[in-house]
Amino acid sequence: MSVELSDSTLGGGSPANGVAPSGGALVEVKGLAVRLPTGPKDSVQAVRSVNLTIRPGERVGIVGESGSGKSITGRTIAGLLPESKRVQVAGSVTFRGKEMIGAPAKEWRDIRSRRVSMIFQDPLSFLNPTMRVGRQVQEACRREGSASRQEIRDEVYSFMELAGLAQPAEVARKFPFELSGGMRQRVLIAIALAKRPELIIADEPTTALDVTVQARVLASLKRSVDELGMSLLMISHDLAVVAGLCDRVYVMCDGAVVEEGDTHSVFTEPKEAYTQGLLRSVRSLSSPTGELYADSERQSSSRGGA
């Protein structure tokens, strides 16, 4: 295996925020199978056999080729499968031990409003084009009790700064179309953080960005989830992204998990032929994004953010 990996490229075995990975699971997925309708009479077995655990404070990755079932697994955990009576879900998804498969829509809404935020690839589809971005972050903020305008503003700016928006007061006044792709994705991250969820599910969040901006946005995401003690589920076809972010990784193929383990072991000593093939298809895991983290952070701070 000729893949080059350095320890600095890898997420490492233990979360940077010091939360012990051996604690009780935040999310436990067991025997998950999802069948989706694809036409009036046709359907596809999108997920066939997934067992997955996310512990508090852990950063977990799912990798695999296009169509392997990564997104549908993430969407099932967030309760965001297509709305159709013909969607069939079997198995178990628990949040802190509470079964969610078959739970009423209200319980899922509760999970999404307080426990799980999802970040997708295309921020423009999720941002309100007619609302200033500061207001959109403000609406996501969970607050108990009353607060002054100044306190609310400070809170909004602090989430924007955590997401890597260096001049939050200026950015907050803008509409989404006035921002670059990288800044829009950072706004989406700020909105996700503002909900103070226990888990952020990021589905190819930076795939549409150029490689340098991608590295900066990912570094901000990593730092902010660690700082706030959140768990992260990173879904990506880009092994370098997962190598740079995640403590553990699940490799999916054809709707099933074929290999799992700590990121370093799986990416340096893959046991399954499928994982070995995936790794061979990547020229070097040290690039394009992994190795850029340190440099990009320096660039980011000198230029004021992507």
Ligand SMILES: Nc1ncnc2c1ncn2[C@@H]1O[C@H](COP(=O)(O)OP(=O)(O)OP(=O)(O)O)[C@@H](O)[C@H]1O
């Ligand atoms: N809304 C949908 N309706 C019907 N089938 C779908 C839907 N979304 C995904 N699928 C199918 O489910 C299977 C798994 O798709 P999924 O999006 O989870 O793959 P993926 O690994 O995330 O791929 P990609 O990286 O391309 O997004 C594929 O066969 C896909 O065509």
